[in-house]
Amino acid sequence: MKTFKVLLIVILLTVVGAGSCGRKSTNEKPATTKEVAKLQYTCPMHAEVVSDKPGKCPKCGMDLVEKK
16 A cells, blocks of 8 residues: 555656646746847858848858857
């Protein structure tokens, strides 16, 4: 009977623990569209090439990097 109680407790703790794994922390602030729109990407070789999404530079084909 003692083994059954221990097994039951372990199973309950596993189920409760697994259920909370996918939840976000309440401290995390979700990204707003305004914050996402601030990101800009540029070519390391051609600073005049600026985009609001990652991709390739139309002049040289290099990957665009996040503008600091």
